[in-house]
Amino acid sequence: MNDLIEPAEPDIEPARRGFFRNLSLVWLVPIAALIVSLGLAWQSYSQRGVAITITFPNATGVTPGETVIKYRDVVVGTVEKLTFTSDLSAVVVHARVDKDIAPYLDEDAQFWIVSPKVTARGVSGLSTVLSGVYIEGAWDETPGEQKYSFVGADGPPLVQPGRPGKRISLITNDGRLVSEGAPVYFHGIEVGRLEKPRLILSSDTIIVDAFIEAPHDRRLTTATRFWDTSGVSFKIGTGGVSLDFDSLASIIAGGIEFDNLFEGGEPVGPGHVFNIYPDESEARRSLIARTPGATVTVAAQFDESISGLEPGADVTYNGLKVGEVKALSAKAEDTAEGPQVRLFANLTIEPDRLGLKAGATEDEVLQFLEEAVERGLRARLATASIFSSALIVELVELPDAPPAKLDRTAEPLPILPTVPSDLPDFTATAEGVLERINKLPIEDVLNQAISLMASIEQVVRAEGTQKTPDAVLALIEDTRSLVNDEATRALPSDLRAAVTDLRQIVAEMKEAGTFETLTQAIQRADAAVANIETASEQIPALVEDLRALAAKANSLQAEELIASATRVLDSADKLIGTDAARELPPALTGALEEIRAAVAELRKGGAVENLNATMASTRDAAESVAAAVERLPELSARLERLVAQSEALIAAYGDRSEFNDETLATLREVRNAARSVSQLARAIERNPNSLLMGR
Amino acid sequence: MSVHDMANAGRTHEILTARRAGLVGCTTCGKVHPLDTRVCRRCGAALQSRDETSLQRVWAWLIAGLVAYIPANVYPMLITQTFGKRQESTIVGGVIELVHHGSWGVALIVFVASVVVPIGKFIAIAWLAISVRSRSAADGHTRQHVYEIVEFIGRWSMIDVFVVAILAALVQLDFVASVNPGTAAVSFALSVAFTMLSAQNFDPRLIWDAYEADDT
Incomplete structure (x- = not known):
C-alpha cells in the first residue's frame, strides 16, 4: 500500500545544441570571398566582348592579346588569336569587341590595319610606330543586323560609313591621272576623294570611284565635267604662254577638279559615270559630246593633201565647233584618167551645235545640210592656227561656189561637197608679205x-x-x-x-x-x-x-x-x-x-x-x-590719216600676227610723231600766248 | 583496435596531456591552471582546454583561401606597359614566360612561392584538419611537424605580392614603362592571408587528443 507512485524517471538528455548555434561567424569570410569571386567572374563574363572574326590578306604587326580594335581612336576590342583560313589564303583575326559596340557591327562595318604611312599628303598613323599597329573600325551610327565575320579592308575607307555624300564613278584612259585618295576639287576646294582606280578587264578603260561629300554633291549634274589638275601644264598657243600648276600634293598624288560647264544640268544620282578629261580646256571642248549618240556623220572628199588633218580635229562653222573629224580614209575610184585615190574625212556633226533641236533625227539633219549646201555650204580645209600646220575642217557658206549637192545616196556616208582651200598659197603669201615688209x-x-x-x-x-x-x-x-x-x-x-x-x-x-x-x-x-x-x-x-x-x-x-x-x-x-x-x-x-x-x-x-x-x-x-x-591741226590730222591708211594696208595682209605688230609699231611711231605735231598745234591753239610767253 | 595498439605501443604512456592531468594551460602566457579555471590568473586571458570551434574556423578560412586562390590564378597578376604595349601575365603564365626566357632559377622560385607553397599549404591544412577528426593513424609528431612547417612557410608565399607591390611602386614611367598590379595580386594576397589565418586558428592541442581517444 505503500506503493508510492513515483514519477517515472525522465529521460534527461543534454540539450541538443543546434547546428547553426554552433556555427562560427568565421564562415562569413569564405561566403564573402565566394561572393566576391563570383562577382568578379560574372563581371568578367558580362564584360567579355562579342567574338568576331576579320579576314585580312596579311596581318602585319597584329599580335594576339596586344593588338586592339579602335573606333574613333577609342579601344573597343582586342585581338585574341590569329588563324588562317582553311586554304591558307588569308589570315583570320579573332577578336572580341565591347558588347555595347557589337550591335553596330552590321553590313557596313569596315576594319583595316593602321600602320605608319607616309604619303604626299602627310604622315599618318605615326602613333603606331611605338605602340604597334592596331585595327581601326568604322561603321555607321545605327544598329543593324549584327554580323560576326568581316573582311578587312586594305586601308581606311574613302568615306566613313554613314557620311552624307554621293559616290560616283569616273572613267579615264590614263591611270597616271588618278591615284587612290587623290583629292577632288571644286574651284580649288577639296570636296571629295578618289578611291582605288581599277582597270576594267574587258577594255582599256580605268574606272575610279569618287566620293563627293555633302553638300557639295548637289553640284553634280549632267553639266558637270571632271578634269585632271595634277602636275604642271605648259602651253604655248595663240593665247600666249600659260603655265599652270596646282598644289604640291596634287602634283604628286594627282587631283581631279570639276565644275558645271553650262547651266541647267539635270541632277544625277549616285553611281553616275563621268569622264575625266586631261585638262579644263579639253573638258570645255567636250561639251559637244554631251549628247553622245545624237551625232550625224557625213564624209567630205578632199582632192588636196590632207597632211595635218587628224582624227579628232575640229569641224567648225563660222569659227564655232560643231563637230569633229572622226576618221580619215582613202578610196580608189575609177575615173576617165584611170584609177584615182580619193581621200575622205568622216565628219561627226552635232546637230544642236548647228542650232537644230537636240533630238533631231539623222534625216532632219541631212535635210538641213542639204538645204545649206544649196545655199552654198561647203567643207574646206583650214589651218587650226597660224603657229601650227594642223588642219581643221571648216564649213563655209560660199554663195558663188559652183553648184553642188549633198550626195545622200553615197555609200557608206553622205558626201558633203568641198571647195579647194587657199591653204597652199598661204605660206607663200605670208612670205611675200614678210619680204615686202x-x-x-x-x-x-x-x-x-x-x-x-x-x-x-x-x-x-x-x-x-x-x-x-x-x-x-x-x-x-x-x-x-x-x-x-x-x-x-x-x-x-x-x-x-x-x-x-x-x-x-x-x-x-x-x-x-x-x-x-x-x-x-x-x-x-x-x-x-x-x-x-x-x-x-x-x-x-x-x-x-x-x-x-x-x-x-x-x-x-x-x-x-x-x-x-x-x-x-x-x-x-x-x-x-x-x-x-x-x-x-x-x-x-x-x-x-x-x-x-x-x-x-x-x-x-x-x-x-x-x-x-x-x-x-x-x-x-x-x-x-x-x-x-x-x-596746223589739219596737217597733223592728215599725217594721222596717212598712218591709219598705211596700217589698214598692212592689216589687209593678214591677221594681226607678230610681223604685222612690228610694222604697226613702226607706223605707230610715225603716228606719235604726227601726234606731237598735233599736240604742239593744239597747245598753241588753246593758248596762243604760250607762243609769246613760253610754256 | 589491436592494430592501433600495436602501432602506438610504447608511446602512450610517454605522453601525458594537460587535460588528462586535470589542468589547463594558458595559450597566452603559458601558466597552468586547474581544469575548470575560466580566466588566467596571471594574464587574464580566457582559458580553454580545447578550442571547440577551432576546426570550424580552420575550414572556414581554408575555404576562403581556396576561393580567393582561383581568381588569383585566372586573372593577371602583373600588368606591364612598355611603349604603349600592354602585357598582362598570370602567375603560371609568368612562370612559363620565365622558362621560355631561360631564367630557370627565377621561374623555380616564383613557381615554388606562388604555386607549390600555397597549394601545399591547402593540402597540409586540410589533411591536418581531417586527420585530427578522423583519428587517423598518423604519427602525432609528423602532424606537429607539418603544422610547424605550415606556420613557418605561410608568410613566404607573400613573396609574389611583394614583388608586384615593389614593381608597381617603382616602375611608373608613364609611356615608357609602367607596372600595375592586376586583380590576381589582391586575390593572391587575400588567399595567402586566409590560409595563414586558417593555420593560426588550428589548435595544435587537437593533434594529441587523437592519442587520448585511442587510449580511452
Missing part, C-alpha cells in the same frame, strides 16, 4: 621723222623764239614801271584835274603829230602779222602733198606710200626749215620791239589813253598768229 625703208622713215622732230625743236629753241618771251617780259617790265611810275600813281588823285589836262594834251598831240608815229608802229606790227600769214600760206601746199600721199596710199603700194610719206616729211621739214618760218620769231620780236618803242614813246608822251589802243593792236597781232596756227 623687210624691204620697207622703215629706218629712213624713222630718220625722217626724227629729223622732222629735230627741226621742230630747232624752231622752238631758235634764238628768236626764245627771245620772244624776253621781249614780252621787257614789255611787261616797262609796263609795270610805267604803272609804278609816280606819275601814273598820281593819276587817280589828279584824275579830275588830269581829264582836263588830257583833253589839252590830245589836242597838243594832234598838233605835234605824235599820233602819226603811233599809227606807223601799228602798221609795222600789221606787216609782221602779214609775214606770219605768208609763212602759213605755204601750209596748204603741204596739205596738198599729204592728200596726194593719202591717195597713193589708197592704191595699196606700200613702197610708194612710204616714199610719199618720206616726201611729205621732207616737205614738212622744208617748210619748217624755210626762211619764212625761221623769220617768224624775229618778225614777232620786231613787232614787239615796235610795240615797246611805241610804249616808250607813249611813256615819254605820258598818254595813258593811247595805251589801251596799243594793247588792242597787240591782241590783234596775237589773234592773227593764232589764226595762222589754226591750220
Whole structure:
C-alpha cells in the first residue's frame, strides 16, 4: 500500500545544441570571398566582348592579346588569336569587341590595319610606330543586323560609313591621272576623294570611284565635267604662254577638279559615270559630246593633201565647233584618167551645235545640210592656227561656189561637197608679205621723222623764239614801271584835274603829230602779222602733198606710200626749215620791239589813253598768229590719216600676227610723231600766248 | 583496435596531456591552471582546454583561401606597359614566360612561392584538419611537424605580392614603362592571408587528443 507512485524517471538528455548555434561567424569570410569571386567572374563574363572574326590578306604587326580594335581612336576590342583560313589564303583575326559596340557591327562595318604611312599628303598613323599597329573600325551610327565575320579592308575607307555624300564613278584612259585618295576639287576646294582606280578587264578603260561629300554633291549634274589638275601644264598657243600648276600634293598624288560647264544640268544620282578629261580646256571642248549618240556623220572628199588633218580635229562653222573629224580614209575610184585615190574625212556633226533641236533625227539633219549646201555650204580645209600646220575642217557658206549637192545616196556616208582651200598659197603669201615688209625703208622713215622732230625743236629753241618771251617780259617790265611810275600813281588823285589836262594834251598831240608815229608802229606790227600769214600760206601746199600721199596710199603700194610719206616729211621739214618760218620769231620780236618803242614813246608822251589802243593792236597781232596756227591741226590730222591708211594696208595682209605688230609699231611711231605735231598745234591753239610767253 | 595498439605501443604512456592531468594551460602566457579555471590568473586571458570551434574556423578560412586562390590564378597578376604595349601575365603564365626566357632559377622560385607553397599549404591544412577528426593513424609528431612547417612557410608565399607591390611602386614611367598590379595580386594576397589565418586558428592541442581517444 505503500506503493508510492513515483514519477517515472525522465529521460534527461543534454540539450541538443543546434547546428547553426554552433556555427562560427568565421564562415562569413569564405561566403564573402565566394561572393566576391563570383562577382568578379560574372563581371568578367558580362564584360567579355562579342567574338568576331576579320579576314585580312596579311596581318602585319597584329599580335594576339596586344593588338586592339579602335573606333574613333577609342579601344573597343582586342585581338585574341590569329588563324588562317582553311586554304591558307588569308589570315583570320579573332577578336572580341565591347558588347555595347557589337550591335553596330552590321553590313557596313569596315576594319583595316593602321600602320605608319607616309604619303604626299602627310604622315599618318605615326602613333603606331611605338605602340604597334592596331585595327581601326568604322561603321555607321545605327544598329543593324549584327554580323560576326568581316573582311578587312586594305586601308581606311574613302568615306566613313554613314557620311552624307554621293559616290560616283569616273572613267579615264590614263591611270597616271588618278591615284587612290587623290583629292577632288571644286574651284580649288577639296570636296571629295578618289578611291582605288581599277582597270576594267574587258577594255582599256580605268574606272575610279569618287566620293563627293555633302553638300557639295548637289553640284553634280549632267553639266558637270571632271578634269585632271595634277602636275604642271605648259602651253604655248595663240593665247600666249600659260603655265599652270596646282598644289604640291596634287602634283604628286594627282587631283581631279570639276565644275558645271553650262547651266541647267539635270541632277544625277549616285553611281553616275563621268569622264575625266586631261585638262579644263579639253573638258570645255567636250561639251559637244554631251549628247553622245545624237551625232550625224557625213564624209567630205578632199582632192588636196590632207597632211595635218587628224582624227579628232575640229569641224567648225563660222569659227564655232560643231563637230569633229572622226576618221580619215582613202578610196580608189575609177575615173576617165584611170584609177584615182580619193581621200575622205568622216565628219561627226552635232546637230544642236548647228542650232537644230537636240533630238533631231539623222534625216532632219541631212535635210538641213542639204538645204545649206544649196545655199552654198561647203567643207574646206583650214589651218587650226597660224603657229601650227594642223588642219581643221571648216564649213563655209560660199554663195558663188559652183553648184553642188549633198550626195545622200553615197555609200557608206553622205558626201558633203568641198571647195579647194587657199591653204597652199598661204605660206607663200605670208612670205611675200614678210619680204615686202623687210624691204620697207622703215629706218629712213624713222630718220625722217626724227629729223622732222629735230627741226621742230630747232624752231622752238631758235634764238628768236626764245627771245620772244624776253621781249614780252621787257614789255611787261616797262609796263609795270610805267604803272609804278609816280606819275601814273598820281593819276587817280589828279584824275579830275588830269581829264582836263588830257583833253589839252590830245589836242597838243594832234598838233605835234605824235599820233602819226603811233599809227606807223601799228602798221609795222600789221606787216609782221602779214609775214606770219605768208609763212602759213605755204601750209596748204603741204596739205596738198599729204592728200596726194593719202591717195597713193589708197592704191595699196606700200613702197610708194612710204616714199610719199618720206616726201611729205621732207616737205614738212622744208617748210619748217624755210626762211619764212625761221623769220617768224624775229618778225614777232620786231613787232614787239615796235610795240615797246611805241610804249616808250607813249611813256615819254605820258598818254595813258593811247595805251589801251596799243594793247588792242597787240591782241590783234596775237589773234592773227593764232589764226595762222589754226591750220596746223589739219596737217597733223592728215599725217594721222596717212598712218591709219598705211596700217589698214598692212592689216589687209593678214591677221594681226607678230610681223604685222612690228610694222604697226613702226607706223605707230610715225603716228606719235604726227601726234606731237598735233599736240604742239593744239597747245598753241588753246593758248596762243604760250607762243609769246613760253610754256 | 589491436592494430592501433600495436602501432602506438610504447608511446602512450610517454605522453601525458594537460587535460588528462586535470589542468589547463594558458595559450597566452603559458601558466597552468586547474581544469575548470575560466580566466588566467596571471594574464587574464580566457582559458580553454580545447578550442571547440577551432576546426570550424580552420575550414572556414581554408575555404576562403581556396576561393580567393582561383581568381588569383585566372586573372593577371602583373600588368606591364612598355611603349604603349600592354602585357598582362598570370602567375603560371609568368612562370612559363620565365622558362621560355631561360631564367630557370627565377621561374623555380616564383613557381615554388606562388604555386607549390600555397597549394601545399591547402593540402597540409586540410589533411591536418581531417586527420585530427578522423583519428587517423598518423604519427602525432609528423602532424606537429607539418603544422610547424605550415606556420613557418605561410608568410613566404607573400613573396609574389611583394614583388608586384615593389614593381608597381617603382616602375611608373608613364609611356615608357609602367607596372600595375592586376586583380590576381589582391586575390593572391587575400588567399595567402586566409590560409595563414586558417593555420593560426588550428589548435595544435587537437593533434594529441587523437592519442587520448585511442587510449580511452
